[in-house]
Amino acid sequence: MNCNVAVMLMHDYLDDELTHDDVAELKLHIDACQSCRTRLEQLERTEALTHKLMDSHIAMTPQQSAHLTDRIMSSLPVKRRRTGFASWVRRHPAVSVAAVFALVMFSSFLAMWQQESDLTVRGADLAEVVIEGDTVTVPEGAHVKGDLTVENGKANVLGEVEGDVTVISGSLYQASTAHISGEVKQIDQALDWFWYKVTHSISSLAY
Structure with missing residues (x-):
């Protein structure tokens, strides 16, 4: 697992939405990667602070609330959205391979036509x-x-x-x-x- 994948899985891990195998793989990576371990610790502290504020009902000014929101959002990993085309390609691999093959063949024949x-x-x-x-x-x-x-x-x-x-x-x-x-x-x-x-x-x- 590389660091980009690990960062994407951290949020799901904190929300208990990962499978057992994904959790094991993520923990294995974090044990070996200091950077990702630090990132996860920051996320855990942010989430703990959020729960503490919600549980204690500490009153915050609008500025403090906005600052906390910015901190939380900046700490969250960015999830990649699969485009409709990418999802279609994953669902129809055989058709995709055939289309690419036809495109390559046509390009080759076109080059031959010109030469x-x-x-x-x-x-x-x-x-x-x-x-x-x-x-x-x-x-x-x-x-x-x-x-x-x-x-x-x-x-x-x-x-x-x-x-x-x-x-x-x-x-x-x-x-x-x-x-x-x-x-x-x-x-x-x-x-x-x-x-x-x-x-x-x-x-x-x-x-």
Whole structure:
């Protein structure tokens, strides 16, 4: 037990509101800590004086009464009040951990979104895909089997893609000769990118 906890428990101890175990732990700390022992003695003297004045009905002037009140209040340990949010967190630890994990993951993905700038091309069949600089082209007459993903670049689809075409932080040109059998997705916002990364990671784990 540290001194801060001991000071908080002293008032409850004087009011006989502590459990037997808390009393034993508090006494063990006080026996070893001179500072807390002195503090408890001061509180005990203040409480004894208060009871004595109440029992003897000693008449006091308003100034004396105010002075005594100030002494008593200054001697009492300050009790920390638990906020509503803190209490909710203590009652729902699993939800709190999940929320913190989601926040950390989103922050990490957001940092990655801001840092990534290199061209990335992914797909199961890239044999007929032409890459020049930051431009990825599916030539007219070419046939790409499976999904095609282009990050941080330009996608020019002139031929056929038998799957989805996803462009992240880039542009997409689809010619009249192009044919895409799957979905066409352009991701330009961090939140959309985050959701794409999460679903893509889950899909990768599934296979």
